[in-house]
Amino acid sequence: MTELNEVTNEFIRGEIDEFVERPEERERMISMFAACRPDMLDIGAALIEGEDGVVDELTRAQLDAGTEALEVMDDGLIAGMALVGIKFRENFIFVPEVLACARAMKAGMAHIEPILSDAGIEPVGKVVMGTVKGDLHDIGKNLCIMMLRGAGFEVIDLGVDTSPDDFIDAVEEHRPLVMGMSALLTTTMPNMGKTIDAFVDADLREAVKIMVGGAPVTPEFAEDMGADGYGKDAMECVAIAKQLVGVGSGA
Amino acid sequence: MTSAQETMTSRERVLAALNGDPVDRTPVVNPTSIATVELMDMVDAPFPDANREPELMARLAECGHTELGFDSVMPVFSIIQDSSALGCKIQWEQKDNWPTVKMTEPIYDSADDIEYDIEALLAHPDTQCVTEAIRILRDRLGDDVAVIGKTMGPWSLAYHTFGVEPFLLLSLDDPEKTKEVLQRLKRITIDFGVMQVEAGADALTLPDHATGDLVSGEYYHRYLEELHQEFAEAIPAPLILHICGRTVDRMPYIANTGMAAFHYDSKNDPAESMEAVGGRIRLVGNVNNPETLFARGPEEVRAEVIQNLEAGVQMVGPECACPLQTPLENLRAIPETVREWHAIQESE
Numbered sequence: 001m002t003e004l005n006e007v008t009n010e011f012i013r014g015e016i017d018e019f020v021e022r023p024e025e026r027e028r029m030i031s032m033f034a035a036c037r038p039d040m041l042d043i044g045a046a047l048i049e050g051e052d053g054v055v056d057e058l059t060r061a062q063l064d065a066g067t068e069a070l071e072v073m074d075d076g077l078i079a080g081m082a083l084v085g086i087k088f089r090e091n092f093i094f095v096p097e098v099l100a101c102a103r104a105m106k107a108g109m110a111h112i113e114p115i116l117s118d119a120g121i122e123p124v125g126k127v128v129m130g131t132v133k134g135d136l137h138d139i140g141k142n143l144c145i146m147m148l149r150g151a152g153f154e155v156i157d158l159g160v161d162t163s164p165d166d167f168i169d170a171v172e173e174h175r176p177l178v179m180g181m182s183a184l185l186t187t188t189m190p191n192m193g194k195t196i197d198a199f200v201d202a203d204l205r206e207a208v209k210i211m212v213g214g215a216p217v218t219p220e221f222a223e224d225m226g227a228d229g230y231g232k233d234a235m236e237c238v239a240i241a242k243q244l245v246g247v248g249s250g251a
Numbered sequence: 252m253t254s255a256q257e258t259m260t261s262r263e264r265v266l267a268a269l270n271g272d273p274v275d276r277t278p279v280v281n282p283t284s285i286a287t288v289e290l291m292d293m294v295d296a297p298f299p300d301a302n303r304e305p306e307l308m309a310r311l312a313e314c315g316h317t318e319l320g321f322d323s324v325m326p327v328f329s330i331i332q333d334s335s336a337l338g339c340k341i342q343w344e345q346k347d348n349w350p351t352v353k354m355t356e357p358i359y360d361s362a363d364d365i366e367y368d369i370e371a372l373l374a375h376p377d378t379q380c381v382t383e384a385i386r387i388l389r390d391r392l393g394d395d396v397a398v399i400g401k402t403m404g405p406w407s408l409a410y411h412t413f414g415v416e417p418f419l420l421l422s423l424d425d426p427e428k429t430k431e432v433l434q435r436l437k438r439i440t441i442d443f444g445v446m447q448v449e450a451g452a453d454a455l456t457l458p459d460h461a462t463g464d465l466v467s468g469e470y471y472h473r474y475l476e477e478l479h480q481e482f483a484e485a486i487p488a489p490l491i492l493h494i495c496g497r498t499v500d501r502m503p504y505i506a507n508t509g510m511a512a513f514h515y516d517s518k519n520d521p522a523e524s525m526e527a528v529g530g531r532i533r534l535v536g537n538v539n540n541p542e543t544l545f546a547r548g549p550e551e552v553r554a555e556v557i558q559n560l561e562a563g564v565q566m567v568g569p570e571c572a573c574p575l576q577t578p579l580e581n582l583r584a585i586p587e588t589v590r591e592w593h594a595i596q597e598s599e
Contacts, residue, residue: 050423095465096423099416134348136355139416139465160355161342184464186495186540187349190574215464215496221542 001027006034009041012083015048019087029083036075039067043076043108048083050100056107069115077108078150085147085235095139098234102146109150123154125245126176128208130158130167132191137184140214143234144180151238164191164198171199171208177245180237181227183214192217193225200226209244213237256597261322262453265397268565269454269489269511271533276593277560277567279321279586280535282399282456282491282514284328284572288347289579290314298575299343302329302350303376305383312388316396319579320586321568323453324392326384327401328572330458333443334403334411336375337367347575357414362428365412365435369442378443382450389451397454399491400447404459404482405436406475412436419465422474433478444486456514457482458493461501463518468500476504483509491535495571499527506531517543517555517570521562533565538585545574549584556588 007013012033020026033041039062046054055077062072084101087093127148131141138160145155156174158166162181171179183189192212199205211229212222213236222230229244231237257275259267264278291297296311312326329350335341340353359365372378381400388398403411409418409432422429444455459479461471483490489511497518498505505513506528513532515524517539524534538544538555559567567589573582 091467094467094470096419096470099420100423103420134344134351136342136351136353137415138355139419142416161351185349186571187574189541190545190576215462216541218542221546224542224546 002031002034004030006030007041008038009033009045011045012041012048015083015087019090019092020083021090025086029086032079032082036079037071040071040075040079043072044080044083047077047080047101047104047108050097050104052100052104052107055104056110059108059111063111063115069112069119070121072108073112073116073150077105077112081105081147081150082235085233089233089235098143099139102143105146105150109146113149121152124152124247125178125241126154126156126174127178127180127241128156128158128167128170128174128176129180129182130162130170131160131182131184132188132195133161133163134191135183135185135188136160138182140184140234141180141182144182144213144231144237147234147238148241151242153238153241164195167195168198168202168204171204176208178241179208179210180241181210181212183212183217186216189214189216189221192227196226211237211240211244260395261316262392262394262397265322265566266453266489268533269491271565277565277589278323278397279589280323280397280399280566280568281315281321281325282323282493282512282535282568283401283458284325285315285319285321285569285577285582286311286328286575287573287577287579287582288575290318291346293318297346298328298348299345299350302332302343303380305380305387308380308384309387309391312384313391316392319582322586323397323399324388325399325401325456326388327381327456330401330403330407331411332377332381332401333372333439334408335377336372337408337412337439339411349572349575352411354411354414357412357417359412360417362431362435365432367439369438372439373442373446378446381443382446385447385450385452398452399454399456400444400450400452401456401458402440402444402447402486404440404457404475404492405433405478406459406461408436408439409433410460415465422466422470426473429474433474437478437481440482441485444482444488444490448486448488452488454489454491454511455486456491456493457510460494462494462496463498463500464496468498468504471501472504476507479505479508479510493571499523502527503529508532512566514568515570521559521564525562525564535566535568536564537570538568540569540571540573540577544569544577544581547581549580549587552581552584553588556585557592560589560592 229240
């Protein structure tokens with residue numbers, strides 16, 4: 001078993017020690033960060049602190065020095081975000097802090113995405129995402145999209161206030177494996193069910209796996225509506241999407 | 252099942268509960284909205300017009316008492332009237348959807364951008380609609396039913412005017428600027444609230460969405476507790492703070508505000524919530540909307556109402572604005588259950 005002192009970055013050691021409480025998760029975090037090079041840990045640490053300027057600078061410097069874009073993304077940005085996800089899930093941090101970390105991740109991904117795209121790396125899968133009809137809140141959806149893209153998915157963002165017809169049109173056009181719907185309001189949650197019903201009516205329900213999420217949405221509500229998956233937060237969204245496309249969750 | 256002897260009017264009951272005085276039975280209150288499409292059709296007062304025309308607004312609100320048996324009426328169905336008057340772009344929607352502020356098109360970028368003419372804002376048709384509807388309701392219902400108005404808190408107004416994401420990032424990046432934003436917006440909360448009280452509102456709901464789904468309890472303490480104390484002193488009517496989501500971690504702070512009541516969400520256990528506020532503020536709530544009132548039946552509604560009554564929650568109602576397709580029999584089950592429960596208590 002890997003020991004905490006094998007993680008070479010003092011800040012990340014402290015974060016694991018203070019915030020990762022579940023034994024199996026702690027073991028996984030220690031083992032993951034212990035396997036990362038110190039330069040990657042510096043990027044991860046800056047991301048966890050929400051320092052977008054530092055992440056931007058370090059990412060660019062690493063890529064200029066010849067480090068593989070995938071290593072920077074996996075061992076720096078995504079590893080850092082995994083710890084952020086745990087802190088968020090356990091209520092050690094809240095949405096403003098997560099937004100700052102997401103901003104930092106975006107700063108790093110701005111350098112990495114063009115390289116991956118030029119290299120022709122195949123996406124893990126394609127996902128269509130939108131906030132349901134009548135709901136103009138998109139923070140949760142945007143965090144999910146960022147994490148999905150970071151995990152290698154191609155994501156088509158339909159934005160906010162997406163009608164059932166717009167979801168259907170997007171699924172017919174893009175043929176994604178997964179469609180994600182988000183709602184922040186209890187008043188708009190029923191529109192998730194209406195959208196799923198519209199897929200049934202259009203004889204398209206079997207064409208796509210549907211996952212749902214949003215602050216007021218619960219697993220029971222998701223099941224009642226006939227959704228294929230429910231994610232409590234952006235980290236779970238990635239895990240569910242991977243399950244639905246048939247690759248290991250890894251989260 | 253016979254009802255317990257009722258000795259108070261609905262209005263007396265609500266006001267007594269808000270004041271912490273004895274009541275003949277627990278009041279059934281709707282601090283946010285119980286408007287539904289079925290009620291709109293029943294009285295020919297559909298959205299979006301019922302959010303913009305005083306007579307339609309009053310007619311739809313009145314149904315809360317006449318058709319559903321609640322002890323209060325609430326004409327401000329949405330949370331956008333003051334933001335519309337402030338200049339936010341509004342998506343008014345149709346009968347089966349709520350009007351919403353287009354927060355992806357914010358009107359402010361920084362605290363320095365916040366400039367408004369308060370007189371013009373209060374004279375705007377969308378704020379005047381509210382005060383006129385309150386006057387109509389007061390006139391029609393007399394002293395029998397509690398009329399509750401609504402004025403948005405500065406945290407919610409900041410979401411509407413800056414966009415949720417930019418404002419939450421500002422709150423982390425620059426706490427002093429964030430406080431300045433709240434200071435600059437607070438006059439809208441106070442003056443719109445006072446205008447509704449002068450028009451005849453008995454109490455006001457004050458939504459200020461520092462929800463546990465977005466920010467910490469510490470945030471509430473840092474940014475809002477003192478401001479909410481200021482509102483409780485400045486507005487001459489009982490205030491009902493409304494914050495969605497899990498809020499137990501901030502309830503002890505909320506209990507310090509001097510507001511009359513806190514309208515709480517079904518994510519919070521009634522008994523745990525009562526313990527958290529320690530008798531320093533009354534609770535209103537917390538029947539679940541999407542899973543219970545919208546999707547289940549009267550029996551499930553009854554179970555949640557009784558859970559609140561047994562915990563000693565002082566006023567019972569839905570946790571938030573209920574979905575527009577909520578079955579009326581589920582909403583009616585709330586007052587029915589309260590009466591039945593009190594009858595049983597009395598007989599024992």
